Amino acid sequence: MAHPTLEGLSLQEEEGEGFSFEFEEEEEQVDLRWCLVGRFLSERAIHFNSMKVRMADLWKPVKGVTIKEARTGIFLFHFAHPLDMEAVLNGGPWTFDNNMLVLERVQLGMQIDHVPLFHVTLWVQIHNLPMGLMKEKVGTKLANYIGKFVEYDKNNNTSFWRQYMRVRVRIDVRQPLKKDTKVKNMAGE
Structure with a gap:
């Protein structure tokens, strides 16, 4: 009986191109379209069981x-x-034990370790705007100064006597928040 030897084995040999797979939706055990991945902005460990109960209580998912x-x-x-899931994404930001939850949608084929969990979406109030500048176009520009514009709150911003404008902004939690900026009207005032 011949014994195989490792003489002909080389780690330097040409490697193949790897494998690629095509997944069919029926094969998936979990529908990834309705999955989110997240982390809390905290240096300390999160008590998992308490967090599960609290988030389910806050979100109150019907199903x-x-x-x-x-x-x-x-x-x-x-x-x-x-x-x-959409109610959770649109209802945030969410916190547990005073730690903000950063959420992203799960994509088929992605590795959990490579999901960029650095952005949160917040409602921002913009105060002290000059008369005549409480407009969606102005809100969009100011939101893009803060982060990335997501939504303009038309319900809050319809009254002439409103005290502030509300815009929804996606911000990078690794960057410092922008606090103040000067807003000028067309005359430069």
Whole structure:
């Protein structure tokens, strides 16, 4: 009986191109379209069981949510219905134990470790605008100064006597918040 040898084996040999897979939706156990990945902006560990109970209580998903810890400090949120997930994305920002939750949608084929969890969407109030500048165009420009414009609150911004404008902005949590800027009208005042 001949024994195989390792003489002909070389780690320098040409490697193949790897593998690629095409997934069919029926094969998936979890519908990734209704999954979010998230982390809390905290230096300390999050008590997982308390967080699960609290987030489900805050979100009140009609069809339910399953929460799992994918990696230390990285959580997966699987919603049973798309409207529940959209309500969470549109209702934020969310916090647990005074720590903000950063959420992103899960994409098929992505690795959890490579999901950029650095952006949150916030409602921002813009005060002390000169008369005549409480307009969506101005709100969009100011929101883009703060971060990236997401939405203009037309319901809040319809009255002539309004005291502030509300815009929804996506910001990078790694950058300092922008506090003040000067706003001038067309005459430069």
